Amino acid sequence: MPRPRHTAIREQIEGLILSGVLKPGDRVPSEQELVAEHGVARMTVSRALSDLVAAGLVVRRRKAGSFVAAPPSEEKLLGVPDMRETLPGHAHAVLKRAVRVASGADRARLGALPKGARVLALLVRHDSQGVPAAMEDRLVSLDAVPEAAGESFVEAPPGTWLLERVPWTEAEHRIRAAAADTGMAAMLGMAAGAPCLVMERRTWRGDQPVTAARITWPGDRHEVTVRSSRGPLRG
Amino acid sequence: MPRPRHTAIREQIEGLILSGVLKPGDRVPSEQELVAEHGVARMTVSRALSDLVAAGLVVRRRKAGSFVAAPPSEEKLLGVPDMRETLPGHAHAVLKRAVRVASGADRARLGALPKGARVLALLVRHDSQGVPAAMEDRLVSLDAVPEAAGESFVEAPPGTWLLERVPWTEAEHRIRAAAADTGMAAMLGMAAGAPCLVMERRTWRGDQPVTAARITWPGDRHEVTVRSSRGPLRG
DNA sequence: AAGTGGTCTAGACCACGCG
DNA sequence: GCGTGGTCTAGACCACTTC
Incomplete structure (x- = not known):
């Protein structure tokens, strides 16, 4: 698996954040939307988003959705x-x-x-x-x-x-x-x-x-x- | 889920490492062994081990197994x-x-x-x-x-x-x-x-x-x- | 109430690398 | 070769929180 799909999905969102298209507080696509967009299982997009949380780029709130994190102070x-x-x-x-x-x-x-x-x-x-x-x-x-x-x-x-x-x-x-x-x-x-x-x-x-x-x-x-x-x- | 099972498994291994029972270079149980021990799906123990990798406490090598990481220099x-x-x-x-x-x-x-x-x-x-x-x-x-x-x-x-x-x-x-x-x-x-x-x-x-x-x-x-x-x- | 994320399962196929 | 990890699926149930 030279290119894990969760990596590709993560990098796509990462790009949107680092390029400034998505700014702090902006909503990032929900798991469902990403599943539909990429045609993968939910666990796969969940992993991509979890990695973005670990990187401090995204925060997730139940029911509300996932959002671009505020830069660390x-x-x-x-x-x-x-x-x-x-x-x-x-x-x-x-x-x-x-x-x-x-x-x-x-x-x-x-x-x-x-x-x-x-x-x-x-x-x-x-x-x-x-x-x-x-x-x-x-x-x-x-x-x-x-x-x-x-x-x-x-x-x-x-x-x-x-x-x-x-x-x-x-x-x-x-x-x-x-x-x-x-x-x-x-x-x-x-x-x-x-x-x-x-x-x-x-x-x-x-x-x-x-x-x-x-x-x-x-x-x-x-x-x-x-x-x-x-x-x-x-x- | 007050206590995710992957957290419990992670903390158990974490404890063995931090207490010194497992020293740098020692082998930690393989996914299969952990699956048998805890009676969970492989993805669950995989997550626990992945988290330990992210924490820098464990390194994993295919075929060889998972090992306690050397402390960071x-x-x-x-x-x-x-x-x-x-x-x-x-x-x-x-x-x-x-x-x-x-x-x-x-x-x-x-x-x-x-x-x-x-x-x-x-x-x-x-x-x-x-x-x-x-x-x-x-x-x-x-x-x-x-x-x-x-x-x-x-x-x-x-x-x-x-x-x-x-x-x-x-x-x-x-x-x-x-x-x-x-x-x-x-x-x-x-x-x-x-x-x-x-x-x-x-x-x-x-x-x-x-x-x-x-x-x-x-x-x-x-x-x-x-x-x-x-x-x-x-x- | 409904949408979202968090976790988990029981499978599967593949890549890698040690023996 | 074969044991290991890496990834992925298609479901499922639950918790939380906003609506």
């Missing part, structure tokens, strides 16, 4: 929650905002982009109770998220905004410690040379790069936590 | 691979080694331990090509891993040794940046006050704490990377 992505949720009294300010054709450096950060692709570059300061808490330096691929070009990110910071809209399949985080340079120290209200936690996060939708963010926290004011368990089981 | 646990694999020319030295009744501080680090439980405390320096690369400060619960009491950790460093022997189900990592104090700076051959990456890792087997490690790297010589993808699918 940044909280679950890593222990770097939505800034708005962890930082008490969170506020943010967009310091720079530019749309440009991706430079070589942009392509190095974001990954393989087509020549001439446009990106949105953002510099955001996050405050907690009036005190600077983190700097966020972010690139967004406008190929992947064209609607970001018209967004001001005044209401929701870019991380939150993106996670609400763009399904991702792969994420990479690189975390290191670095001494604050004078510019960073000034923006974060700390001594130059003091330790900072620097996280670079990149996310993809399939093979397509979505966004790359470098977030810098004063070392003594933040901690990243990652929890893992062996294997989420199916629903 | 530290590499996969987080991007903090086995020191021996990433650090070129790795060597390690056990600087301190003590068995003691868990102190209050030990219990705080390791989590809920019975009163009077004994722990193994280790201080290990990791070198790369003769240069100090990281310090490891570790506690091991001797309730969870009694055989650690008689181990010298000369051949394999404790992280490697533990991962080869103890199946874990939960892991937590906390990562922060800190300035090196004078003692740490001296041991790692760096300037006092320079940024360090500090990772605290704790692992559990079920509810039982297994080990807690605090690993400190010079900030400019190491980076932690975490890769996640949405949902491993079943095998």
Whole structure:
């Protein structure tokens, strides 16, 4: 069986979700509909849908149907929650905002982009109770998220905004410690040379790069936590 | 169906693995044997075994049978691979080694331990090509891993040794940046006050704490990377 | 009440790979 | 070759939840 039929059915729906045709909350076909469409037994489509549940792409509710799942919160992505949720009294300010054709450096950060692709570059300061808490330096691929070009990110910071809209399949985080340079120290209200936690996060939708963010926290004011368990089981 | 039968079957085998009755590489009953034992259809036990594959506890090979999976490498646990694999020319030295009744501080680090439980405390320096690369400060619960009491950790460093022997189900990592104090700076051959990456890792087997490690790297010589993808699918 | 998913059965055929 | 797992079928009964 080179191509299990449940795999084909799963991938078809997966494609609809990852391509954005089906958005979070949208209904996906019921088992009966899929049985009729593909001419297979119900257990076969049930397996396809169960696998999508295990992948976190779909949630199923009896009587209601199956729906595209909301993307996992940044909280679950890593222990770097939505800034708005962890930082008490969170506020943010967009310091720079530019749309440009991706430079070589942009392509190095974001990954393989087509020549001439446009990106949105953002510099955001996050405050907690009036005190600077983190700097966020972010690139967004406008190929992947064209609607970001018209967004001001005044209401929701870019991380939150993106996670609400763009399904991702792969994420990479690189975390290191670095001494604050004078510019960073000034923006974060700390001594130059003091330790900072620097996280670079990149996310993809399939093979397509979505966004790359470098977030810098004063070392003594933040901690990243990652929890893992062996294997989420199916629903 | 308050208790699906495939769940009961899965949990029975899960228990054998997590309790250590079945060790990595051991054979688990074949589908036929489980069918006979539980009096269910083959698809039902197949589902139980598939779920164990998804959880990473079991691997299945046609004709050969199903086997307890090798625990994921530290590499996969987080991007903090086995020191021996990433650090070129790795060597390690056990600087301190003590068995003691868990102190209050030990219990705080390791989590809920019975009163009077004994722990193994280790201080290990990791070198790369003769240069100090990281310090490891570790506690091991001797309730969870009694055989650690008689181990010298000369051949394999404790992280490697533990991962080869103890199946874990939960892991937590906390990562922060800190300035090196004078003692740490001296041991790692760096300037006092320079940024360090500090990772605290704790692992559990079920509810039982297994080990807690605090690993400190010079900030400019190491980076932690975490890769996640949405949902491993079943095998 | 009716539609949906969750589970289960008792078969079946096939692919793979160890012996 | 033959035991194992991988997939699939065409039914079935039940639980849950919305309608």
